[in-house]
Amino acid sequence: MITTVLPTYNRAPLSFVKGEGSWLVEADGRRFLDLGAGIAVNALGHANPELVATLTEQAQNLWHVSNLYTIPQQQALADLLVDQTFADTVFFTNSGTETLELAVKMVRKYWYDKGTPRATILTFEGAFHGRSTAAIAAAGSEKMVKGFGPLMPGFKQLPWGDMDAFAAAMDDTVAAVLVEPIQGEGGIRPLSEAELRILREACDKTGALLVFDEVQCGMGRTGKLFAHEWAGVTPDVMMVAKGIGGGFPLGAVLATESAAAGMVAGTHGSTYGGNPLACAVGLKVTQIVSDPAFLAEVNRKAGLLRQKLEGLVAAHPDSFETVRGAGLILGIKCKAPAGDLAVAAREAGVLVVPAADNVLRILPPLNIPDEDIAEAMTRLDTAATAYEGK
Ligand SMILES: *Cc1c(COP(=O)(O)O)cnc(C)c1O
Numbered sequence: 001m002i003t004t005v006l007p008t009y010n011r012a013p014l015s016f017v018k019g020e021g022s023w024l025v026e027a028d029g030r031r032f033l034d035l036g037a038g039i040a041v042n043a044l045g046h047a048n049p050e051l052v053a054t055l056t057e058q059a060q061n062l063w064h065v066s067n068l069y070t071i072p073q074q075q076a077l078a079d080l081l082v083d084q085t086f087a088d089t090v091f092f093t094n095s096g097t098e099t100l101e102l103a104v105k106m107v108r109k110y111w112y113d114k115g116t117p118r119a120t121i122l123t124f125e126g127a128f129h130g131r132s133t134a135a136i137a138a139a140g141s142e143k144m145v146k147g148f149g150p151l152m153p154g155f156k157q158l159p160w161g162d163m164d165a166f167a168a169a170m171d172d173t174v175a176a177v178l179v180e181p182i183q184g185e186g187g188i189r190p191l192s193e194a195e196l197r198i199l200r201e202a203c204d205k206t207g208a209l210l211v212f213d214e215v216q217c218g219m220g221r222t223g224k225l226f227a228h229e230w231a232g233v234t235p236d237v238m239m240v241a242k243g244i245g246g247g248f249p250l251g252a253v254l255a256t257e258s259a260a261a262g263m264v265a266g267t268h269g270s271t272y273g274g275n276p277l278a279c280a281v282g283l284k285v286t287q288i289v290s291d292p293a294f295l296a297e298v299n300r301k302a303g304l305l306r307q308k309l310e311g312l313v314a315a316h317p318d319s320f321e322t323v324r325g326a327g328l329i330l331g332i333k334c335k336a337p338a339g340d341l342a343v344a345a346r347e348a349g350v351l352v353v354p355a356a357d358n359v360l361r362i363l364p365p366l367n368i369p370d371e372d373i374a375e376a377m378t379r380l381d382t383a384a385t386a387y388e389g390k
Helices: 049-061 072-084 096-114 133-139 163-169 193-206 227-231 276-289 292-315 338-347 370-389
Strands: 016-020 023-026 031-034 089-093 120-124 155-158 174-179 209-213 237-240 251-255 320-326 329-334 353-355 359-362
Touching (some): 096 237, 120 133, 329 338, 338 370
């Protein structure tokens, strides 16, 4: 008999009743160190007092009004994002998937308005852009699309990081290039700064729009507010979600004035997108995370975590292979099955997230205390030792 909750997830036998910083507490009282942070969502940890206060205060005043009216919290968050980034304008959504939908519409409208419509958006294998029909067509992996055809046309996948294939595919039928600067679900696979610059140069040459999906790697995770900043290039359109709401559902599409020019009144909308509750919290998260002192701390913690992870990998050559990624979006490429190691970690009281390519993702809250990093590494060491003894 089918479960009352549609069984689309293989769920671990845990149900948490409370979160405190980088800790999750199970119904039976067991405490787990959370190195997954809701898959890079709880950027400031669980039950962050500043976010609780912001959410509570907003809840006592106004939860929701329609986008038929001006929403001051939304305006303030858009102003801050524009101030901090390449963007001139922002649209708010409730999820990452919805940012993909708008990004695709924006690209299509841009070319429609130019009078020379271009159909193809180049993407990369191993990508993840969400689970809507457009988002699975964009990523194109068999695992996501099988059984869900006919797929939305207009996407072409290239081998991950294959710059020759990219150069060959880049002609003036290409409307846009859509890429995660660091693939998340694909196994924490970063494009190099040089590769990001090649994408930008090629787009400049053909006029294609460059769309970065920073839903997982953005919002301070790499130690800059957005991952692409390391490469010194900017996109035309950027998708943001996950960390920006700190746990409250919120996403945003950021764009230049030129890329967004076609999105006039009536071309797009959302009932909930950018509502007062979400934007009050998103504003607080963005104010905290964009502070240079906060980002400096992310970088310091990232150095500490990376060093300890390298030590862990060196101590367990049968289980682990290498560490990759940047800042606090790290992946341990495993030798043993990553899923089994994630279970062993859970049994040792630390939560990590498996990804493709046999990788364990390490995505702690950006403000994880140093002592929690140390404790998490002790627990991962215990987990690997226990796994190897089996
Ligand atoms: C999670 C994710 C999405 C989809 O976000 P949802 O909020 O689950 O819809 C899109 N792109 C990337 C890179 C992601 O990691």
